[in-house]
Structures are given as C-alpha cells and as structure tokens.
Amino acid sequence: MNKAIVSDEDRLFELKLQGFVFERILLEEPEKCRLTILGSFPDSFLDPSSQPQPDTKTLPAILRIEKTAVPIDISGQIFPGSPGGGFLSYTKCMEHTDIYMWLAGWISETSSREKQPQGDVKINIICPATEVHIRKYSQQNSIIVRETPEIYRQIVEPFISDSPPERTQWVVEILQGLKEQSKILFSAPEFIILPDMKWDLHTVSSLYLIAIVRDESIRSIRDLRVKHIPLLQSIRRTASLIAHDRWDIPRGGLRMYIHYQPSYYHFHVHIVNANYDAGLGMRVGQAHLLDDVISLLQLDEERSGGPEIFERRTLTYGLGEQHGLYAALKAVEVERDS
Ligand code: M7G
Numbered sequence: 001m002n003k004a005i006v007s008d009e010d011r012l013f014e015l016k017l018q019g020f021v022f023e024r025i026l027l028e029e030p031e032k033c034r035l036t037i038l039g040s041f042p043d044s045f046l047d048p049s050s051q052p053q054p055d056t057k058t059l060p061a062i063l064r065i066e067k068t069a070v071p072i073d074i075s076g077q078i079f080p081g082s083p084g085g086g087f088l089s090y091t092k093c094m095e096h097t098d099i100y101m102w103l104a105g106w107i108s109e110t111s112s113r114e115k116q117p118q119g120d121v122k123i124n125i126i127c128p129a130t131e132v133h134i135r136k137y138s139q140q141n142s143i144i145v146r147e148t149p150e151i152y153r154q155i156v157e158p159f160i161s162d163s164p165p166e167r168t169q170w171v172v173e174i175l176q177g178l179k180e181q182s183k184i185l186f187s188a189p190e191f192i193i194l195p196d197m198k199w200d201l202h203t204v205s206s207l208y209l210i211a212i213v214r215d216e217s218i219r220s221i222r223d224l225r226v227k228h229i230p231l232l233q234s235i236r237r238t239a240s241l242i243a244h245d246r247w248d249i250p251r252g253g254l255r256m257y258i259h260y261q262p263s264y265y266h267f268h269v270h271i272v273n274a275n276y277d278a279g280l281g282m283r284v285g286q287a288h289l290l291d292d293v294i295s296l297l298q299l300d301e302e303r304s305g306g307p308e309i310f311e312r313r314t315l316t317y318g319l320g321e322q323h324g325l326y327a328a329l330k331a332v333e334v335e336r337d338s
Contacts, residue, residue, distance in 0.1 A: 013093045013103055016045055017123075020061065026137045032279055034066035036137045041127055061127035062137055068104075068118045068200045091123070094201065097170035097179045101125040102197050118202035132167070135322035136263065142318040144285070145329040146336075149311055152222060155328045160219050160265050168266045175214055185242050190214060190231055193239060196270070198278075204247045207254075208278065209271040211235045218267035221260045221288060224310050226301050232269075232294050239271045249273065256290035257282070260315055261325070285317040 020039050027036040040058035088105040092113070095102055104119025113119075126133050147156060173179040175192065183201075186193040191213045195201055199208035213231065218224065224232075239256060243249035255274045259281065262268070269290055272278050281287065300309040319326055 013091045014088070016041070017088070017091055017103075019045060020063065021058070026062065026134070027139055029279070032066060034064065036062060036064045038062055038129070038134060038137075045127060059128040060134070061125060062129045062133055064124040064137070065105075066122055068116070068120060068122050068203060088121070092119070095180055095183070095197065097173055097197075098166075099126055099128060100170055100197060101127070104200065118200035122200050124197060132324065135324075136320075138322050140320040140322045142320045143326075143330060143333065144316060145319050145333055147315045147317070147329070149307075149313070151329070151332055152315075155332070156325060157222075159325055159328075163265055168264050171212060171264065171266045171268075174212065185209065185246070186238050188234075188238075191235055193235075193242060193271070204249070205273055206276045206278075207243065207247060207249065207271075207273040208276070209239065209242075211239060211269040211271060213267040213269075216266055219265040220262060220267065221258050221293065221315075222310050223267070224293065224297060225308050226297050229294060229297050229301070232290060232297070235269050236290055236294070239269075243271070255282075257287040258290060258293060259286050260288060260317060261286070261319070261323070283318065 019041050021041075022037060022039045024038050025035065026038050027034075029035070039061055041061045042056040043059050044056060045059060045061075088107060090113075091103045091105045093101060093103050102125070103123045104117070105121045105123050106113060106116070107120040170179070174184075174194070180194055184192055184194045191211050193209055193211045196208040196210040199206065213235075218228070236256060239254060240251065243254055244251070253274050255270075255272045255276075257270050257272075258268075259270065270278075270281070270287075272282075296309050296313075319329060321330075
C-alpha cells in the first residue's frame with residue numbers, strides 16, 4: 001500500500017469509513033457492479049474534530065459502492081464490518097452536501113491515484129439516512145399505476161406538498177452557493193448545471209450532469225406549463241454546448257430526461273451520455289425525454305384557455321412497494337379493476 005501519497009484529509013475519510021458498522025445488504029446489482037448496504041456510523045462521523053466516546057450514539061447510514069472503470073466483483077470483496085478497512089487501501093472525499101457524501105476509493109496497490117483519479121470504486125454515503133432513503137434503496141416489487149389528473153389532485157399533489165423541506169436541503173445549499181460551487185459548469189438566473197453526484201467526474205462514457213431550475217414552484221413535470229418552454233429549451237441548448245466544449249461530445253450525444261416520480265420535488269433535468277446505460281433510472285414510464293416534454297408543451301401552445309397538457313395528462317409509471325405513494329395508488333388500481 002502506498003501510504004506516502006495519502007494526505008491528512010484522505011486519512012480522515014479512511015478513518016471515518018472504518019467506523020462504519022455493517023447491518024445488512026439493501027440492494028445487490030451485480031450487472032452494475034453496485035452494492036447498497038445499510039449500517040451505522042458513530043455520531044462523530046459528522047464532526048471530524050470530536051473523538052468517539054464510549055457511549056457514543058450511532059447514525060443510520062447507507063453506503064452505495066460501485067465500480068468506476070476496472071472490472072471488479074465488489075460484492076465478493078466487501079466483508080461485513082469494515083468496508084473502509086477491508087478492501088480499500090485509501091479513500092478521498094470528492095464532495096459532500098447536507099447528508100450526502102461521495103468518495104473515490106482505491107482497492108489495490110497496482111492501481112494508483114495518479115493513473116486512475118476517479119478511483120477503482122465510487123462510494124456514496126447518506127448519513128444520517130432517513131426511513132425514506134432506506135425504503136428507496138431496499139429490494140422491492142413494483143406495480144404500474146395510472147395517475148389521472150384527478151388522482152394527482154387528490155393523492156399525489158398533497159403528498160408532494162407535505163414532503164418535508166429537508167428532503168431538498170442539498171438543492172438549497174447548492175443554489176445558495178454554499179456547496180459544490182467549484183463544480184458548477186453553468187449558472188444563470190433561471191438554472192444551473194453541475195455534475196450529478198452519480199458521476200465520477202472523469203469517465204466521459206458515463207457522463208452524468210444535472211440541471212437544477214431555480215424556481216422552486218416547479219416541483220415536478222406536472223407543474224410544467226407552456227410558459228416554461230423557453231426555460232426547457234435553454235437547458236437543452238446549454239447542456240449540449242457544455243458537453244461539446246468540455247468533453248467533445250457531439251450533437252445528439254446526450255440523453256436528457258426528467259423523472260416522474262422523482263426522488264426530489266425540486267425540478268431538475270438528468271443529462272447523461274447517450275451511450276451510457278444508467279440502469280433503472282432510465283426505465284420507460286419513469287424517464288420522460290426532455291425533447292418529448294418540450295414537444296408536448298409546444299403542441300399545447302396553440303390552444304387558448306383551459307387546463308394545460310400536464311394538468312390534463314394521465315401519467316403511467318412503475319411504483320415500488322416501499323414508495324410513500326404506494327398504498328394509496330395501489331388501492332386506486334384495485335378499485336379501478338373491480
Ligand atoms: P431524481 O429523479 O429526483 O431521483 O434525481 P433519483 O435519485 O431517483 O434519480 C435526483 C438526482 O440528483 C439524482 O440523479 C441524484 O444522483 C442527484 N443528486 C442527489 N443528491 C442528494 C445530490 C447532491 O447532493 N449533489 C448532486 N450534484 N447531485 C445530487
């Protein structure tokens with residue numbers, strides 16, 4: 001192990017990781033070489049200066065570990081109790097927002113930090129993880145639900161309005177200039193573009209950016225109106241320019257989409273290398289191409305008066321049984337069939 005190149009800061013994160021106590025595997029995705037595990041950290045995890053006390057409290061934590069470039073079987077290498085001490089030789093914190101932190105990790109002595117700056121694995125940490133996070137990352141079955149405008153008004157809209165503001169604290173911190181500022185690629189009064197935390201910042205074939213709109217009144221695709229067409233077109237144009245200028249990605253080289261249901265009800269657009277298979281987040285129903293959304297709004301442009309397209313549309317999507325909307329929407333589906 002080449003300890004000589006480990007800085008104090010990196011050592012700190014190595015130590016922090018060693019404090020992790022494994023509880024159980026939430027999700028195993030061998031085809032993606034990704035593993036999501038649940039455990040806990042001592043509460044000193046959040047405060048680097050404090051020493052762990054014997055009666056220290058623990059905080060629930062989720063670790064999502066995935067390979068970056070090298071083909072490795074991570075599930076075979078992780079052993080309970082010491083994801084930091086066991087299979088990683090060193091780690092480096094790439095960024096952290098309120099409860100989210102992501103690190104690059106190097107496994108072996110043969111791969112060096114200079115040769116592979118993105119690490120052998122990428123580790124996303126959520127600490128303290130809420131019940132919503134634990135449920136989101138748990139293995140689960142899904143059903144397909146048809147959300148009519150009426151169901152939206154009666155069930156989904158109240159659910160969105162009730163979702164606690166802490167859920168999108170990370171967005172507020174970025175928009176207020178408190179976090180991830182050195183990574184911002186574009187900033188305008190309407191929106192910003194920066195790397196998504198899923199991206200390792202190096203591998204262009206898996207390029208993953210996110211455009212976050214500043215207007216917090218747009219919570220999801222349901223709130224989009226004809227007046228937002230210029231905003232969406234501007235995101236599309238700017239993302240293409242950035243990807244071309246910075247990474248030489250040609251015209252047509254990006255897949256841009258919006259999730260419904262999203263995890264975070266503050267409007268954002270996913271911007272991903274067109275050749276990258278971003279897994280379940282691209283599944284039909286949940287991912288709506290930005291181009292299709294713009295086109296639908298444009299078709300609506302000529303109508304005068306009355307509710308707009310996303311107020312009139314039925315949206316059909318898969319919903320996991322751990323989702324907060326599952327029980328209510330499943331009951332509606334059962335009723336509809338009977
Ligand atoms: P989503 O469609 O609401 O949910 O997308 P999903 O996570 O189920 O796809 C939110 C997007 O924001 C995801 O692609 C996340 O990886 C990304 N993201 C989440 N957080 C907490 C952060 C963060 O703190 N920083 C950055 N840069 N991206 C984040």
